[in-house]
Amino acid sequence: MYPKKITIAGxxxxxxxxxxxxxxxxxxxxxxxxxxxNIGTIGVGExxxxxLKEFFKNLSIAEHEWMPKCNATYKSGIEFPNWSEKPGYESYFHPFFSHLDIETGELFFEKAKAQKQGVCSNAHPDYYFVNTQISQRCKAPKSENQQNLDIDYGYHFDAGLLANFLKERCLRLGLVNIIDDITGVELKANGDISALNTNKSGAINADFFIDCTGFKGLLIQQALNVKFNSFKDxxxxxxxxxxxxxxxxxxxxKTSTCSTALSSGWAWQIPLANRYGNGYVYSSEFINADQAEQELKEHLNISHLDDxxxxxxxxxxGRVEKHWYKNCLAVGLSQGFIEPxxxxxxxxxxxxxxxFIKAYSNDQDHIAQQKSFNDNVNHMIEGVRDYIVTHYKVNSKSNSPYWKKCREHATISNNLSALLKAWGDPELFEDELEKQQDILVYLRPSWYVILAGMGLFPEQSLKQNDSVTHHSQAQKHCLNIVNKLFPDHREYLSRL
Ligand SMILES: Cc1cc2nc3c(=O)[nH]c(=O)nc-3n(C[C@H](O)[C@H](O)[C@H](O)COP(=O)(O)OP(=O)(O)OC[C@H]3O[C@@H](n4cnc5c(N)ncnc54)[C@H](O)[C@@H]3O)c2cc1C
Known part of the structure; x- marks a missing residue:
């Protein structure tokens, strides 16, 4: 079962x-x-x-078809400099994991468990994962060996070009595109949406509406009054x-986004094939727009450029309480946003x-489908939020009111609180991960990487000299794989 006529707003x-x-x-x-x-797109999100690999795979769009058109590059993970002041842990890399990491990953978990108990084991995640080395060596995460050694990766891309690429494809396949301003939303007596009123094109009706109008949520929030739950606490x-x-x-x-902690937030740098995308995400309680712009320019070393x-x-x-409500589905910024x-x-x-497609296609009771769909999406959003909040909660930056507030005043969920409390005890932490395995969005390796990567270990274990060589053996092992099997990133992109 599916609707006969769908109108997407945005x-x-x-x-x-x-x-x-x-x-x-x-x-x-x-x-x-x-x-x-007249109303632009947000213009970021790269x-x-x-x-996202699955998105293109499901649509049968090959990388050589879309990547060059969108100045896309590969992504192996995210680098986090300056989030911690623990000696030796001032920066760490959160890689995408793969089957090539199983052995060295287990070694890393063991090192982290030992270090939690006060034994200096050099449990810094950067030594133990193939994608970390791929990023550091500017390789592409695409194995050229005959054996299937594909590893996980994401992409960086020009958001405007990607939207254009998808638009052209949709138009070729018969989608009707109306360029107009939506001026109002008409509702039926039962509360469903009947039509979108526009400036020049009259009323556009449909059986089902998708709200992609950005932060304002013109349909879901403004017309249907679905409640928005802020995450500002x-x-x-x-x-x-x-x-x-x-x-x-x-x-x-490089195949990594670099996310550097600054005075009142953090700055991203995304390498595309032809340029960098940069930005500073900050709290306006601590810094104003001019100061943020100035700080970002200094960080990028471009203060001298005026033009x-x-x-x-x-x-x-935050997020809306219901993403599918009446005959409307909210997608994108209209349904909510966790910072990037x-x-x-x-x-x-x-x-x-x-x-949504799975739930709607299911012939069983629509109300029940709708409820379990909304629960699933909310669970996903809150799982992501908990992982993002962790970066702030466990920061160890001194002399900064912003970072102190993040550490001391960020409200955290019960699940996250239980995980953080358990971290210090190796057994308890493993038990907690197992207990939460059905609800965690980020899995075991990501939790070890963030908590170890920020240096959440007993002080005495951070001060000792490292007498253990396993980490360098693990690093050599990952490096060998990378040097043997993975091509240069720039060169691979030019072949695409
Ligand atoms: C600082 C920042 C960094 C981000 N970085 C990332 C990232 O690295 N990765 C990631 O996945 N996401 C990121 N995001 C999120 C990402 O940008 C968005 O999720 C994505 O671009 C989708 O936006 P959207 O289409 O929902 O909204 P928008 O891009 O805002 O599009 C809204 C659309 O609605 C239309 N519209 C609005 N009102 C009307 C009207 N009255 N009539 C007709 N049309 C209307 C507009 O014309 C536009 O086409 C970031 C967001 C921010 C703020």
Missing amino acids: GGTAGWMAASLLQHNWPNVHITLVESE GSTPY SLFNDSAVAIQTPKDSQSPI IQVKHLKMKV LEATALMLVQFTVEE
Whole structure:
């Protein structure tokens, strides 16, 4: 079962991703997408998780078809400099994991368990994972060996070009695109949406509506009054400033986003094939827009450039209570947003649309389907939020009111509280991970990486000299694999 006529409001990345998935799964549905040329898209959102690979795979879009058109690069993980002041743990890398990490990963867990008990074991995650070495050596995470040694990876891409690429494809496949401003939403007596009123194109009706109108949530929040639950008690950043910078066309390309802690938030740097995407996500309680812009420019070493384009943004952090309500599904920023520290927003877009298609296609009781769909999406969002909040909660930055507030005043969920309390005891932590395995969105390796990577170990174990060599053996092992099997990133991209 599926709706006969769907109208999507909004043509940002969420709108075009939703359109692509709906068109693919329900080829007989008549789909219209209305977007405004007066109201722009958010214009950021250039990093992904490995989940996006499945999006292209499901649509049978090969990497050579989309990546060069979107100046895309591969992503092996995220580097986190300056989040901790623990000696030896000032920076760490959160890699995407793969089967090549099983042995060295177990060794890392053992090292972390020993170090928690006060034994210096050099349990820094950077030595133990293949994707960490891939990023440090500027390799592409694409094995060229005959054996199937594919490892997990995500992408960096130009968000505007990706939306255009998907749009052209949807139009070729028959989607109707209306360029107009939505001026109102008409409701039926039962509370369902009957039509979107527009400036020039009249009323656009449909059986089902998808709200991709960005933070304002024109349909789900404004017309249907679905409640928005803010996460402002646990995540304090509410603003961002974004700047694109040029890139030398010959220099090596890293496969990582770099997320550096600054005075009142953190700055991202995303390497695309032709430029860098940069930005500073910050709390306006501690710094104003001009100060943030200045601090970002200093961080990027571009304070001397006056003519560079700067984009200031406000962020609404939280989620709607129901993502599917009446005959409307909210996708993207309209359904909610957790700040972009782990680049999870498009993963949530994809997850929401895929789960919706499954739930709606199911002939059983629609009300029950709707409820379990909303529960699933909320669970996913809250699982991501808990992992993001952890970065702030366990920071050890001194002399900063912002970082002190993050450490001392961020509200955390009961699940996260239980995990953090258990961390110090190796057995308890393993038990807690097992207890929560059905609800955790980030899995065991990610929890070890973040808590060990931030140096959450007894002080005496951080002061001892490292007398253990396993970490360097593990690093050599990962490096050998990387040098033997993985090509240079820039060179691989040019072949695409
Ligand atoms: C600072 C920052 C960094 C981010 N980084 C990442 C990242 O690295 N990775 C990631 O996955 N995500 C990231 N995101 C999130 C990501 O940018 C968004 O999830 C993604 O771009 C989808 O946005 P959207 O399509 O929901 O909204 P938008 O891009 O805002 O699109 C809204 C659309 O609705 C249309 N519209 C609005 N009102 C009307 C109207 N009245 N009439 C007609 N049309 C209308 C607009 O024209 C536009 O087409 C980031 C977000 C921020 C704020």
